């Protein structure tokens with residue numbers, strides 16, 4: 001399917017009008033909003049397992065592209081420190097970064113050390129350098145910047161030089177320096193090649209783009225991941241904001257609120273993590289309010305396939 005465009009169709013305007021006049025139908029939503037943060041986070045966190053180890057992770061993590069590329073000032077770092085502090089407190093664990101995200105690795109390394117929460121996080125980064133020696137240097141720089149002697153997950157970034165790099169990552173895994181190895185993409189143009197790699201290689205994880213309005217990965221990549229026992233981390237769950245532009249002005253339907261969904265961010269994330277192949281979604285999260293919202297999704301209830309189809313249909317019609 002194609003990614004949905006921005007703008008309000010006539011059909012959507014009509015539905016907005018219908019929703020506005022149907023307050024009683026939305027009865028579940030105010031009750032959920034009324035619940036305090038403590039009540040909501042008292043419910044168990046949804047976790048999924050990494051097939052190669054059987055270890056489980058909370059289904060929502062955080063992504064750090066662009067917004068973690070900040071300097072050393074307290075003004076810039078304070079909200080990010082609070083997001084990182086909140087992540088394990090709210091029941092989350094996964095942090096996704098990359099050397100190509102500007103100063104993100106340094107910022108994460110500094111703040112996690114300051115907070116003393118390294119053991120409570122699952123930190124994934126990537127290697128992009130093509131040349132063997134440059135790739136090794138890049139990985140060593142990541143260890144240094146992230147101030148850790150063990151990375152939880154290391155991806156070949158966007159498939160670059162995967163043939164040469166996977167053996168390097170395997171050696172590092174055997175030596176206990178990384179827990180898991182994988183490969184990442186965010187583009188359908190790489191799916192055919194990714195599919196070949198998934199069929200040929202032993203991977204612990206892949207990272208792929210998947211969203212309620214970008215479901216192309218459902219065709220081959222996600223079923224293959226299940227078949228091959230590969231964990232799936234998903235990037236761009238909001239299409240960098242595209243999902244909100246398409247749906248943001250409407251109210252959450254009562255049938256979705258029944259699953260603990262109380263914002264469009266939670267709607268989008270719940271769709272992603274309720275796919276049986278998906279292990280963890282990593283929404284870009286740099287503000288504390290968004291951290292509460294996003295990680296709060298993991299305290300809901302996973303919808304079944306029929307409800308997932310209804311969620312997708314709602315977005316398709318918008």
Ligand SMILES: NC(=O)c1ccc[n+]([C@@H]2O[C@H](COP(=O)([O-])OP(=O)(O)OC[C@H]3O[C@@H](n4cnc5c(N)ncnc54)[C@H](OP(=O)(O)O)[C@@H]3O)[C@@H](O)[C@H]2O)c1
Nearest residue numbers: 063064065184185186235236237238239240265283284290
């Ligand atoms: N090939 C790869 O390996 C690859 C490629 C792309 C992304 N990634 C990873 O995937 C992560 C996610 O992708 P992304 O960050 O580019 O895009 P995204 O998660 O689809 O969207 C991030 C955008 O959503 C907004 N947002 C976050 N939480 C929100 C909430 N609760 N309510 C309303 N808006 C919210 C953010 O706003 P603000 O800007 O206002 O905070 C930001 O603009 C990246 O951070 C990165 O770690 C990996």
